[in-house]
Amino acid sequence: MKYTKNILGTMLLTAVVTASCVDDKPLAFEVEKPASIAGMEYLNDYDVLKNYVSSSANPDFKLGIALAASDYIAGGQVTQLANSNFVEMTAGNAMKYASCVNDAGEMNFDAVENFVTAAKAGGLTIYGHTLAWHSQQRPKYLNKLIAPIPLPIDPNAKNSFIEYNTNGAGENIWDKQATYMLPVALEQGVNYTFKVDIKASEEFEGLEFWPIWSASPNKDQWGGSKDVQYLGAKGAIGTDWATYEWNFTTQFTLDKLQIVFGKFGGKVYFDNLVLVKDGADDNLIDNGDFAEETTNGWGNNWNGPSFQIVSEGNDNAGFCLKMTNNEKKNNNWDSQVWYQFDKPLTEGNSYTFTAKVKATDSYNCTIFMQSSTGGAQGYPGGFNIGTEWTDVSFTFTPEHNQVDKFTFNFGDFVGTIYVDNVIFSDGTSDMYVSNFENQSIEGWISWNGYQALSAEGEGYSSNQTSIELTPQEKKEVLTAAMNNWIEGMMKATDGYVTTWDVVNEAISGGGDDGEGFYTLQSASNASADDAKNNFYWQDYLGNEDYVRIVVAAARKYYAENGGTAPLKLFINDYNLESDWDDNKKVRSLVHWIKKWEADNVTKIDGIGTQMHVSCYANEATQKSKEEHVVKMFEILAESGKLVKISELDMGYVDENGNNVKTENMTEAQHKAMAEYYKFIVKKYFEIIPAAQQYGITQWCITDAPSDSGWRGGEPVGLWDSNYSRKHTYAGFADGLAGK
Incomplete structure (x- = not known):
């Protein structure tokens, strides 16, 4: 029997020969083939997957695979499996917003363009994933676009800051110091930026910034720490406010800021101190603008320049009634x-x-x-x-x-x-x-017009530093940003990508929209971490206009950038097959699509159901799962839309409700998964009318490594980690063939 890489990878069979010490004649014997090997040999008889698509399927049916764009571009084993088994690819992350846009809003589509070039060479189409989503965005940049607009500061407004009086010049620069003990010490080997506004009673030179590790065990003979960073001067300090900035990488743990100016005999003033870690926004200095008129954390050195909070301006520029x-x-x-x-x-x-x-x-x-x-x-x-x-x-x-x-x-x-x-x-x-x-x-x-600063923030007073954008202004700014992003993506793909997840995971899976269906995803119904780390476009563009704006932009910029084939736009979501809510999520999605299309302009071509499913050892649970897969397909068929299984993969859950890792899977469990794959794929072809069959995409080509961020260590692939076919390969193929 010939053993191939397709089944088990490379094998070495060693003949064992034993010599007799009596007659010196070899004693030959045969090794029985392990049952595990024999049980896998049938997989050699299977053809590549794309050859199993039923002849009764939609002639435009796309059998797809999801993979990292970089893996496909590399041209190795993944590329060969994709080219031989599938006709379409979905990039896992390369075509998402955060992969192409940085925190400054700058777009780079090099990876996308290389992926398109490689797909053309391999003869595969690309399914675009994804144009609009709340996850994997750039909240820092997008929130900055809609941040309050800075206003000119009223020169009469009261401003508080800290004053250090040297009471005479010293001989050395370190003789007079302003110090601040940080609430949290800085980490060693990390980049930080320190900004501060400074002015003096008269112009002088010789002010430097020396952050120190005051708690260091490495003391000198004077009792001070040797762990100091001497960051140098920034030129002359004038009598008007100016901003000074130091960028530095910490050589030690640093817990105290020292600003030294020992040779100056006068008063030095500090305000608006900001210390941030690279990539973060949190100011590590408390009360850096001295709005709370307190000197908490501030101190001096042994030569003791006196310090206090002082103010300039007046108190008459607070909140006020504004009539316009x-x-x-x-x-x-x-x-x-x-x-x-x-x-x-x-x-x-x-x-x-x-x-x-x-x-x-x-x-x-x-x-x-x-x-x-x-x-x-x-x-x-x-x-x-x-x-x-x-x-x-x-x-x-x-x-x-x-x-x-x-x-x-x-x-x-x-x-x-x-x-x-x-x-x-x-x-x-x-x-x-x-x-x-x-x-x-x-x-x-008011009658016939006025504005006032209220609890809702209408209007502003003469000392207010910024004004909030109105909801309509935020919508306009973000619509422009969305259009810019989609235009950039359509230019990069140059008309080659004709099908997209136009909006991904829009339905929340909870709440009530007033008509008995789930609401859309929103920061208001997200966890605190999700609200912080994601960006919910629909909160600003509106529940109905959100999708309409994205669809309109996709069709416009596709046509303007080489798109000639019909453009197909899908709404993609997960848990549409869920049994715990009796398929309420898929019903809600169909309901929302009708609302989005009610303007008689917006057109959604299809629905993508992700189907990140599990096969259950518990028979009752598995039966319920299968029944609701059928219900989902029936609802999708009734929608009249194209239907795509967009992200199919599978794990295994044992009788105790635990996810089983690949290394612990039995052959019986693998075969049960193969049967579930066959069931899902077969039901798709049985229930979804041929004209609505867009395609099926397998999300994981191989089992997940233990350190994977997606279903780590689980048996989610049709091939194992050595690229050998698994029982699930056969189940998938049989489903495609309608067996």
Whole structure:
């Protein structure tokens, strides 16, 4: 019998000959062939997989394999198996967003282009995986696109920082030091960036940054640590704020920052300190902007420059009421903002309004006294508003006993009026006091236009450093980013990839969309880690527009970049065969596809069911799994869409509910898996109409290594780790053949 690599790999059969010490004649005997070898020999009789596709299948049926693009490009055993057994490939990761886009938003499609070139040479088509997904994105870059827009800082705004007074120059640069003890020590051998704003009472040179390991056992004769990094000076320190930056790799564990300036006799000021590890965003310095006016963590050296928190600017630039009129109207009363008192004011009594006000242009603001019930109205006057914060005071006396509204009129003014530190007084006590620091605008009402800083963040005050983008602005920014990504991918594939997972794993598998179906994936229903590490486009583009935007971009940029064959777009998802929810997820997916296509523009061509399944030793469990595979295929057939088994692989679960590792699998368990493969593939062809049969893709070509991030150590392949056929190969082939 000929033993081939296809079954067992390379084997050496050794004839054993024993010599007799009596007659010196050889005693020959035969070694019986192991049952394990004999039981695998039938696999030699199988042809390559693609030759088993049923003649009754869709003539365009694609038998596919998923693999790493780099493995296929390498041209080794994986390439040979792919070319001989399959007609289509799916790249595991190479065509995903995070593989092509870095944290700065820069795109690189070299790997994709090389993969396309290799596929053409091998005569295989490519199934694109995937254009849109919430996982494997670049949250750092995408969140930066929709981050609040920085605003000019009001020069009058209060700013706190730390001051070090040297009280006279020393002889050496180390004689005067500002120190900060880090809450968490820096790691040895890691890259960090330190930024700080510095100014001085007069210009000087000779300021350096010396981070130190103060807890080091390596002390010198003075008791100080020898484990110091001397990072050098950054030129002259001026009398105006300037930013200084040090990039360094830690030579030791470092737990304390030292900024040395011993030869300077004056005051040095520090603000906005940021220390970050490369690739991270967390500032390792607490209260680096001194918004909390505390010196916690700060210190000095033995020559003791004194230090304290100081401030510049004023307290008048906090949150404030913001009234904006974008279009000049015929009368000043055509735009109004009023304060609604709790009860009507007393007729004839004297009341006082005081506040700080400013505007984008000078304006004489008229005040009305009104009644919410109508009828009562007075015109007591107004006050001038300039472009700088000014104190105003206005006294008024109600002429009616129904007056309960104090009204600003500014319809003939184009611009913004800011109001802060408001006090209404009746002469004996204050009826209303607000500096809007709690972001409350309770009692304030507008007619025909105003904006205010509220708990929801509408508007901004003169010292606010940024303004949030509106939901519509975020949608527009991210739509442009999505279009840019898809255009880049379509250029890289140059019309060769005609079928895509246009959106991957959109359905959450939980919640209720209001119609009895699952909601879409969202940061709101994800775990804390998933919400942080993923980017949920649909949270910004909208549940319905998300898919519509991606589909439209795919069709547009495919056509513009060499695409001539019909483009087929799939929605791909997992757990569609699940029995624990009676196939609710696949029903939900079909429901959402109908919603996405309800605009009569968007067209979804097909549905991909991943089918990362397991074969169960428990008969009842296995029976339930098989029944729901059938139900899934029936639902997919009824959808009228193309159907693809997009990521088929299989593990084994024993009677105790444990996943069995490859090394512990029995031959009976392998054969049970082969039967389940045959069942799945056969049912696909039996239930899915030929016209809807797009194809089947096996997700794992070989069993997973123990250190694999995907089903590590499990028997998920049709070949073993030595590229020998397994029983599952036969089951898969028999299913394709309809046996």
